[in-house]
Amino acid sequence: MDKEEIFKNIIEEMRTAINERDISTLTKYIDVQKFLVDGYEEVTDELAKNCDKFHKLYPHDLFFKFGPGVLRFYNSRFKSVHLGFIVRVMNSYFDKNLVPPKSFTAAPIDYCAVELSKMLKALTCNVKNISAEKSRAVAEVEIFGDNSYYGKIWGSLNFQFEFVKVNKKWQLKQILNVRELVAPVLDMAEKFWPKEWDLGIRF
Numbered sequence: 001m002d003k004e005e006i007f008k009n010i011i012e013e014m015r016t017a018i019n020e021r022d023i024s025t026l027t028k029y030i031d032v033q034k035f036l037v038d039g040y041e042e043v044t045d046e047l048a049k050n051c052d053k054f055h056k057l058y059p060h061d062l063f064f065k066f067g068p069g070v071l072r073f074y075n076s077r078f079k080s081v082h083l084g085f086i087v088r089v090m091n092s093y094f095d096k097n098l099v100p101p102k103s104f105t106a107a108p109i110d111y112c113a114v115e116l117s118k119m120l121k122a123l124t125c126n127v128k129n130i131s132a133e134k135s136r137a138v139a140e141v142e143i144f145g146d147n148s149y150y151g152k153i154w155g156s157l158n159f160q161f162e163f164v165k166v167n168k169k170w171q172l173k174q175i176l177n178v179r180e181l182v183a184p185v186l187d188m189a190e191k192f193w194p195k196e197w198d199l200g201i202r203f
Contacts, residue, residue, distance in 0.1 A: 003132035007139050007163065010170060011127055018120060023094040030172040032090070036083055038174060044075040046182040058190050089113050122151035128158070135165040138176065153192055157184060 010029060017025035026032075047054065048068035055064035063071065075082070092098055092113035100114045101107035122145050129140040139161045145151025160176040175181065 003137065004130045007130045007132065007137055007170070008127050010163070011125065011139060011141060011161075014172070015125055021094045021096050029170065033087075035172065035174070036086060039178070040075075040079060040083060042174075042178045043182060044072065046179055047075075047186075048072050050182070054186065057187075061190065085109075089116060093117060119150045119154065122146050122148045123154060137163045137170070139163065153188055155184070155188075157181060 014026060014029050016022070047064075048071045051064050051068040051071050054061075058064060063074075088109045089112045092110050093116050095113075098110060098113060101110050104111045123143055124146070126142045126144070127139060128142055131138050141159045141161060142156060143154075143159060144156035145154035158177070159181070162173045162176050163170045164173045165171075
């Protein structure tokens with residue numbers, strides 16, 4: 001099996017693990033905590049660099065109102081809170097016994113996990129290109145939505161996933177093209193996330 005087939009299989013295994021809520025298989029290919037922490041720092045940097053532009057686009061969002069310095073301070077101060085929220089939603093999503101709550105206010109974390117499941121069901125991935133070296137590989141993957149409400153919100157995004165060899169096993173290290181993904185993902189979140197949810201989540 002050549003390296004292109006190897007990585008296509010790895011990506012398919014990861015996709016299947018996510019869809020089937022199989023966290024043990026997924027963590028074979030990704031150190032989730034490190035991936036989240038590193039990604040958080042990179043996303044914060046991109047948001048701060050483009051703070052003025054995003055404030056003009058989303059004047060109602062107080063996150064961008066006070067400038068890049070305040071944004072960086074805020075994200076640094078509440079880093080553990082933000083990452084904790086993401087981890088809690090992930091844990092809820094991967095809980096195969098998750099019972100969908102009747103409303104957001106009844107169980108905000110579980111409700112967000114259910115929304116995540118709806119989004120994931122609407123997405124398909126297509127491996128467009130793979131470049132592999134001895135201990136590093138980059139997979140260009142298009143992730144696109146179907147014609148459902150959630151699929152249309154997502155649209156189509158191209159990711160560049162970097163894999164590295166760790167103890168003879170390939171692991172997803174990072175997303176290389178975060179800079180070009182921040183704006184469309186932010187726009188998606190601004191359109192999708194209701195304001196009242198901010199007040200309903202208790203960390």
